[in-house]
Amino acid sequence: MCIYLFFKWSKYNIRIFWLLNDYGEIMTYHFNVDKEIQAVGVLLRREGKIASRLRVLMLLYIVDRKSMEEIGRFMLGSRFIAEKYGPVNTKLMELINGGHINQASWSRYFRNVGKDIVLEPEEPGIGKLNRYEIQSINEIIDIRTNRNDWEIANEMQQFQEWKKNYKDSIENPYVLSISIEDIIEAVGLGKDKKSILKHLKETEALDKFFNTKI
Numbered sequence: 001m002c003i004y005l006f007f008k009w010s011k012y013n014i015r016i017f018w019l020l021n022d023y024g025e026i027m028t029y030h031f032n033v034d035k036e037i038q039a040v041g042v043l044l045r046r047e048g049k050i051a052s053r054l055r056v057l058m059l060l061y062i063v064d065r066k067s068m069e070e071i072g073r074f075m076l077g078s079r080f081i082a083e084k085y086g087p088v089n090t091k092l093m094e095l096i097n098g099g100h101i102n103q104a105s106w107s108r109y110f111r112n113v114g115k116d117i118v119l120e121p122e123e124p125g126i127g128k129l130n131r132y133e134i135q136s137i138n139e140i141i142d143i144r145t146n147r148n149d150w151e152i153a154n155e156m157q158q159f160q161e162w163k164k165n166y167k168d169s170i171e172n173p174y175v176l177s178i179s180i181e182d183i184i185e186a187v188g189l190g191k192d193k194k195s196i197l198k199h200l201k202e203t204e205a206l207d208k209f210f211n212t213k214i
Helices: 033-046 053-071 090-097 103-107 131-143 149-156 160-171 180-186 190-211
Strands: 003-009 014-020 026-028 050-052 080-083 086-089 110-113 116-119
Touching (some): 033 050, 033 090, 033 103, 033 110, 033 116, 050 053, 053 086, 053 090, 053 116, 053 131, 053 149, 080 160, 086 090, 086 149, 086 160, 160 180, 180 190
Antiparallel strands (some): 014 026, 050 116
C-alpha cells in the first residue's frame, strides 16, 4: 500500500511529491521542469521537430524506464499513472495539455498543433542533461523510428507495471498510480529493490531540492 503526502514551500515555488513505500521509507518523485523541457527538445529534434503528444509521452516514459533499469534511478521523474495507451508521466502530461504551474517555460519552446507538439524556432538547450541521458533519448527514438504511435502503445501495454495497475483501474478507476516498486520489479531489479529505494530516499530530495521547478 502506498500513501502520498504533499509538501510545498511557496517561497521558492517548490512542490515535491513524497511517497511512503511498503518499507516505511519516504520516497520522492522530483520533477525538474527545465530538464524535462530539454529532454523534449532533444526528442523533437530527433523526430524532425514535430511529434504527436502521445508519442512524446510514450517515448519519455520509456526513457525513464530504461534509466531505472540501467542505473537504478529515473532520468526525469514525476508520478506515473496507468493510462489507456500505457504508463504516463503526469507532470509531463500537464505541461503538454497546458495545465502546469510552469506553463510559460514550456510554451516558450513548444506549441500544440492539433494532436502534435511542434518545436518553436527558439529551441531549449541541453545543459541539464548529461551525455548518457542525451544518448539514451536518441537511442530509444532511433530504435522506434519506423514504428507508429499505436505500435509503441502496444509495446508499452506489455510492460508489467502497466498490466498490473491498468487492470486494477478497470475495477476501480481511482487506482491508477504506478509505484516505484512496480517499475523496479518490472525491469528485473526486484532483488535490489530495497537498496534502490534506500538510495532514492537518500539522494532524490536533497539532490534537487533547492534548484528544482516542479
